[in-house]
Amino acid sequence: MASKVTVTVTVNGRTLSAECEPRRTLADFLRQTLGFTGVHLGCEHGVCGACTIVFNGATARSCCMLAVQADGAEITTVHGLADGETLHPMQEAFWDNHGLQCGFCTPGMLLRACELVEEFPDPTEEQIREGISGNICRCTGYQFIVDAIRDGAQRMRQTS
Amino acid sequence: MKPASVEYHKATSIADAVDVLSSTEDEDAKVLAGGQSLVPMLSMRLARPSVLVDINGLTDLDYIRRDGDWLSIGALTRSRAVEKSAAVRDAAPLLSEAMGFVGHATIRNRGTIGGSVAHADPAAEAPAVLCALDAELVITGPAGARTVGANDFFHGFLTTAVGPDEMLTEIRVPVLPAGTGCAVEELARRHGDFAMVAVFAAVTVGDDGRCTDARLALAGTNPTPVRAREAEAVLVGSGLTAETIAQAAQAAAGVTNSANDIHAPAEYRRDMASVLTRRALRRAASDANVVV
Ligand SMILES: Cc1cc2nc3c(=O)[nH]c(=O)nc-3n(C[C@H](O)[C@H](O)[C@H](O)COP(=O)(O)OP(=O)(O)OC[C@H]3O[C@@H](n4cnc5c(N)ncnc54)[C@H](O)[C@@H]3O)c2cc1C
Ligand code: FES
Ligand code: FES
Numbered sequence A: 001m002a003s004k005v006t007v008t009v010t011v012n013g014r015t016l017s018a019e020c021e022p023r024r025t026l027a028d029f030l031r032q033t034l035g036f037t038g039v040h041l042g043c044e045h046g047v048c049g050a051c052t053i054v055f056n057g058a059t060a061r062s063c064c065m066l067a068v069q070a071d072g073a074e075i076t077t078v079h080g081l082a083d084g085e086t087l088h089p090m091q092e093a094f095w096d097n098h099g100l101q102c103g104f105c106t107p108g109m110l111l112r113a114c115e116l117v118e119e120f121p122d123p124t125e126e127q128i129r130e131g132i133s134g135n136i137c138r139c140t141g142y143q144f145i146v147d148a149i150r151d152g153a154q155r156m157r158q159t160s
Numbered sequence B: 001m002k003p004a005s006v007e008y009h010k011a012t013s014i015a016d017a018v019d020v021l022s023s024t025e026d027e028d029a030k031v032l033a034g035g036q037s038l039v040p041m042l043s044m045r046l047a048r049p050s051v052l053v054d055i056n057g058l059t060d061l062d063y064i065r066r067d068g069d070w071l072s073i074g075a076l077t078r079s080r081a082v083e084k085s086a087a088v089r090d091a092a093p094l095l096s097e098a099m100g101f102v103g104h105a106t107i108r109n110r111g112t113i114g115g116s117v118a119h120a121d122p123a124a125e126a127p128a129v130l131c132a133l134d135a136e137l138v139i140t141g142p143a144g145a146r147t148v149g150a151n152d153f154f155h156g157f158l159t160t161a162v163g164p165d166e167m168l169t170e171i172r173v174p175v176l177p178a179g180t181g182c183a184v185e186e187l188a189r190r191h192g193d194f195a196m197v198a199v200f201a202a203v204t205v206g207d208d209g210r211c212t213d214a215r216l217a218l219a220g221t222n223p224t225p226v227r228a229r230e231a232e233a234v235l236v237g238s239g240l241t242a243e244t245i246a247q248a249a250q251a252a253a254g255v256t257n258s259a260n261d262i263h264a265p266a267e268y269r270r271d272m273a274s275v276l277t278r279r280a281l282r283r284a285a286s287d288a289n290v291v292v
Helices: A026-033 A089-096 A106-119 A125-131 A143-159 B014-023 B038-043 B079-084 B086-091 B093-099 B105-110 B113-119 B125-132 B229-235 B242-254 B266-287
Strands: A005-011 A014-020 A052-055 A058-061 A074-076 B007-010 B030-032 B051-054 B064-067 B070-074 B136-141 B144-149 B154-156 B167-174 B180-187 B197-205 B211-219
Touching (some): A014 A026, A058 A106, A058 B105, A089 A143, A125 A143, B014 B051, B014 B136, B014 B167, B030 B038, B070 B086, B079 B105, B079 B113, B086 B093, B093 B197, B113 B125, B125 B180, B125 B197, B125 B211, B180 B266, B197 B266, B211 B229
Parallel strands (some): A005 A074, B007 B051, B030 B051
Antiparallel strands (some): A005 A014, B070 B167, B136 B144
């Protein structure tokens, strides 16, 4: 067995350290070792997008990285979006537009949606659909997610 | 879905990475770049290296530079950066367009062009577009660096010219001449999926409206990316008319050699190669200001 390594990460503004084996994925490290349950694990091999996080400023699939690679990184999970009890405008928009049913895909959808709106502040439907093409939802049929992202983009334009 | 036990080495330089690659017994060390193919393979235990050599700290392999008639791209440059680069769009717009088809935005944020090329998935876009562009690939090993043309680099399914003690360090792309039109046409289940068939076309048109150079490469249709040389020969010297384009599309279908698999029967891929070649050539011609 490979010897354990100590990994220090800043997650949603909190700096935390823990030991793990090099083979531990960042997804398992965040969810199981550190308890950030907003990191959802669907496929564990890169195809569903549920485990999406923001890694040093860009979205990444935490199941496609090893924890040891994240040493020193700044990470945001879905729980980093809200400001205390106040939801992020994109979260509000998902709530109001029924952009979720079971909520399993929602952390990845929200983080990807926010990144998408940074690139396209007023996204077209095509840009939204293309932008979330890597995030699979088994419940909504996507239409309400697309509506939510368009609405969320508008709210983000107003608040910025 | 959990990787097997593995040692981890964070490379501090290219020499250090090559050192670990060449000193590992069983030659089963693996370079870890963006991890977008490798980590899933570790999780599914389709890959069980004893050591991972993480090159993400080698920021000197992350660059896009224009040196005269060549564009040089470091192996660790993220796919997203290549897709969005103005220098790439200026020198080889075919490459910019092709990179937009590689997975999804989040995959491209992390996946590297070097990883895509070294992984050599037959349905991947980067290997095929580099064949179309006659790119050169710089491989660095214990004996130093050597250069292999893209069309000699891909040996088979997930197999390349890179030896177990070597790594890919640079991708060099010749700048496309003025008057070149480009187009990528891809058929995939969803945008972002690997190609069932993809066609990469670049046509250069002279002042008299005749085609002076044509490059056509296919992905998804053969165990490696392929150039449709016969189809290119049909086009060069022609006026890029609907007839020559149809003839070239027929010839392109002739190079396909795929098995029937869960995604499509071989026949379907062959037919689609013809359809997509025609579309790509029409669009490339119009990009070069030729009305077909
Ligand atoms: C959901 C999903 C969809 C995808 N869709 C597509 C798609 O449509 N088209 C497409 O082309 N790809 C697709 N990919 C794959 C993606 O493009 C990968 O990023 C790419 O194949 C590998 O690049 P990487 O940097 O992540 O390499 P890694 O995963 O780190 O490595 C891949 C392989 O290359 C080797 N390697 C990496 N870098 C080097 C180097 N410098 N020298 C020597 N060997 C090296 C590794 O040892 C490993 O064997 C998809 C991936 C996912 C998860
Ligand atoms: S769990 Fe990571 S992409 Fe599905
Ligand atoms: S809301 Fe259930 S998977 Fe998307």
